[in-house]
Amino acid sequence: MNFKHKYVFLLPGLIVLIGILIFPIIFTVRLSLSGWNSFNPGLDFIGFKNYVRLFTDDPRFWQSFFRLSFLAITTVFLQYIIGFALAHMVWKDIKFKRFFRVLFLIPMMTTPVIMTVIWRTFFHESLGPLNDFLSIFGVQPPWLSSPSLAKVSIIVVEVWQWTSFMFLLMLAGLLSLPKEPFLAAAVDGASPFKKFIYVTFPLMAPISIGAIIIRLIEASKIMDTVFVLTSGGPGTSTETSSFFIFIKGLREFQMGYAATASFTYLIIMIISLTIIVKVLTKVLMRE
Amino acid sequence: MAKIVLDNIAHSYDPNASNPVFALKQMSLSWADGGRYALLGPSGCGKTTMLNIMSGLVTPSHGKVFFDQSEVTRMITEERNIAQVFQFPVIYGTMTVYENLAFPLKCRQFPEDQIDKKVKEVSEILNLHNFLDNRAKGLTADQKQLISLGRGLVREDVAAILMDEPLTVIDPDLKFRLRRKLKEINDKYKTTLIYVTHDQNEAMTFADNIIVMDQGEVVQAGSPKDLFERPQTTFVGYFIGSPAMNLYECSATSENQISIGSNSFKVHTNINNTDSKDLKLGIRSEYITVESKLSDNSLEADIIEVEDFGNYKLITASFDSVKIKAKVKRELDIPSEKVILKLPAEHCCIYEDNKLI
Numbered sequence: 138m139n140f141k142h143k144y145v146f147l148l149p150g151l152i153v154l155i156g157i158l159i160f161p162i163i164f165t166v167r168l169s170l171s172g173w174n175s176f177n178p179g180l181d182f183i184g185f186k187n188y189v190r191l192f193t194d195d196p197r198f199w200q201s202f203f204r205l206s207f208l209a210i211t212t213v214f215l216q217y218i219i220g221f222a223l224a225h226m227v228w229k230d231i232k233f234k235r236f237f238r239v240l241f242l243i244p245m246m247t248t249p250v251i252m253t254v255i256w257r258t259f260f261h262e263s264l265g266p267l268n269d270f271l272s273i274f275g276v277q278p279p280w281l282s283s284p285s286l287a288k289v290s291i292i293v294v295e296v297w298q299w300t301s302f303m304f305l306l307m308l309a310g311l312l313s314l315p316k317e318p319f320l321a322a323a324v325d326g327a328s329p330f331k332k333f334i335y336v337t338f339p340l341m342a343p344i345s346i347g348a349i350i351i352r353l354i355e356a357s358k359i360m361d362t363v364f365v366l367t368s369g370g371p372g373t374s375t376e377t378s379s380f381f382i383f384i385k386g387l388r389e390f391q392m393g394y395a396a397t398a399s400f401t402y403l404i405i406m407i408i409s410l411t412i413i414v415k416v417l418t419k420v421l422m423r424e
Numbered sequence: 425m426a427k428i429v430l431d432n433i434a435h436s437y438d439p440n441a442s443n444p445v446f447a448l449k450q451m452s453l454s455w456a457d458g459g460r461y462a463l464l465g466p467s468g469c470g471k472t473t474m475l476n477i478m479s480g481l482v483t484p485s486h487g488k489v490f491f492d493q494s495e496v497t498r499m500i501t502e503e504r505n506i507a508q509v510f511q512f513p514v515i516y517g518t519m520t521v522y523e524n525l526a527f528p529l530k531c532r533q534f535p536e537d538q539i540d541k542k543v544k545e546v547s548e549i550l551n552l553h554n555f556l557d558n559r560a561k562g563l564t565a566d567q568k569q570l571i572s573l574g575r576g577l578v579r580e581d582v583a584a585i586l587m588d589e590p591l592t593v594i595d596p597d598l599k600f601r602l603r604r605k606l607k608e609i610n611d612k613y614k615t616t617l618i619y620v621t622h623d624q625n626e627a628m629t630f631a632d633n634i635i636v637m638d639q640g641e642v643v644q645a646g647s648p649k650d651l652f653e654r655p656q657t658t659f660v661g662y663f664i665g666s667p668a669m670n671l672y673e674c675s676a677t678s679e680n681q682i683s684i685g686s687n688s689f690k691v692h693t694n695i696n697n698t699d700s701k702d703l704k705l706g707i708r709s710e711y712i713t714v715e716s717k718l719s720d721n722s723l724e725a726d727i728i729e730v731e732d733f734g735n736y737k738l739i740t741a742s743f744d745s746v747k748i749k750a751k752v753k754r755e756l757d758i759p760s761e762k763v764i765l766k767l768p769a770e771h772c773c774i775y776e777d778n779k780l781i
Binding site: 315317318320321323324325326327328331335336339423 | 479481500501502506507508510511512514516517518519527528531532559572575576
C-alpha cells in the first residue's frame, strides 16, 4: 500500500517527540561543545575541550559518579530485600493484611523533600531525637557530619522512602503468580524454604528485574535527599553526579561544562544499565 | 499404594453461609488400589474439588477421607502420599530434568543412590533419559508435562497419581501417545491413576472405570461400555457419545410399548409400573439402522442433511417435528428425501424422570 499521507498523520506525534525528547538531548550535546558560562553566555564552539577537561582533569565528577553507584546499588539492594520480605509477609493470609498493605505504602505517599527535612531533624546531632535516645547508651554519632555516617543517613532515608515502591511492585507480582507451582511443590513435599527458593523466587525473577531496574534508574537521579539532608557534605563526601551537575550548572553557571557532564553521565548510565539488565537476567533467571 | 475411600464427603467453599452452596454434594466413593479411573463431567461439576480433597489441597467441609484404614481428612498434602499432575505443566525452571525428577525424593530425604536409581528408571519409562542434564525450562510442553508426571512416579509408595486435565496443552497425536504411556505405567506399577477430564474420548480410551459427575453429584460410575450402552440418566446419555443420545419425550401405551407422536415402538423395558408424566426414550445414533421398508420399530423420516465424516455418515432427519440422528456406514446409499429408520428394541432405553428404568 502506498499511502503518502501517513507522515501527515504521524507529524503531530513526531513534533511532540522531537520537542520534548530529541531537542533537549541535541541541545545538550551542542551546549556541551560550547564554553557557555556566566562570563561568556552563548553557544560558541570550543570543540571537545569540556570533554577533555572532564575525562582528564576532574576527579570530583568521577568520585561523585562512583559514590552515586555505591549509594544507588546499596539502597536498591536493601529496598529489594526489605520490599520483597514485606510483600511476602502480607501476601499470605495474615491478620490485619489490609492494614499492613496500606501501612507499608505510606512512605511512598509522602513528599520526599518534606520527609527529608523531618529526617534531618531526626538525625540532628545535638537536637535530634535519635541522638537523644542513643545518649542513654553513651554514644552520639555525628550522623550528618561524618563522611561515612552521612552516607549511611542518606541510605536510611532513601530506603525508608522508596522501599514502599519496591513493596508495591513485588506484592503485585506475588499476587499475579499462578497457584499450580505452589500446589505442586506442596505435593512434592517441599518445605517453605524450598518453596521460596525453587518456586517463588524463580517465578518472581522477571518482576524482580523490572523492579530493580526501575528503582536503579530512579536512584541514580538521587538529588533531593542529598540536597536537603547533607547538601553534598561534609565536603563532597555525599555529592552524587546529579548534585555535581546541579552545582556546576546552577550554582557556578558553567552551563557548557554541566552539559558535558550531563551527556557523559547519560551515556554511562545507558551502558551501565544495559550491562546490569544482562547480568541480572543471567543471575536471577539463570539464562 | 492404598485404597482411597471418600466417606459421606461434601464440600462447600463457604460452609458457614446461611444457605451454603455445595461444590460437591454428599457422596461416598471408593477407589480400588491399582485402578485406572476417569472423573468426567462438564466444567464446574466438582471434579477438581474432588481431586483436591483427595490430595489434601482442599479440606472437605463434611465427611471423611481414608487411605486404606487410616483417616487423612485433615492431613496436609505434604504428609499424604499422593502425587498430582496439573492442567499446565509445572516444572522447577531453575533445575535440570534430573533435579526435577529427584526433587520429591530429596524433599523426603531419600538416600542419593536410591534417588539416582529411581530417577533413571522413571526417565527411561518416560523417554526423558536423553534430557536428564538439560534445563527443564527449555523442553517442549509435552516433555514438561512428562516431568510433572515423573515427579509422581519416582515415589514408589504413592497412594495414587491424580491428574487434573493433564493433556490439555498437548498436541492431539502426542495426547494419544501419552495416554498409552499412562496405561503402560498403570499396568507396570499398579499405581492408582485418577484422571480428571471433560473430554469423553480421553476418559473412554484411558479408564477402566469412569465416574461421571454433574452439578456436584456422581451421576454414574461404570465401565465405558456401561456408560455408552446403558446411561443411567439422560444427562449421561447426552454427555457421553458423539453425537449425543437421541432423546424423545414419549408415553407408555402398553407393558412394552411406547409412542412418540404417531409412531409406536416396542421396548425391552417393563413400563407397566410407570406413572410419571416425564417419560423419555433414548437411543444411540450408532444403533439406528436404515431399512428399505417399514417394519416393527421403524419410522419414516424426512432427511435434513447427511454429513460424511470419512469413516461414517451421519444422517440428520426429522419425524413428528423432532430430530433424529443416525450413524451409518459410509458406503451405504442414502435416499435424498425420505429415509426409513429402525430403532432396535434391545437398544431403546426408557427414562422416567430422567433416570433409567
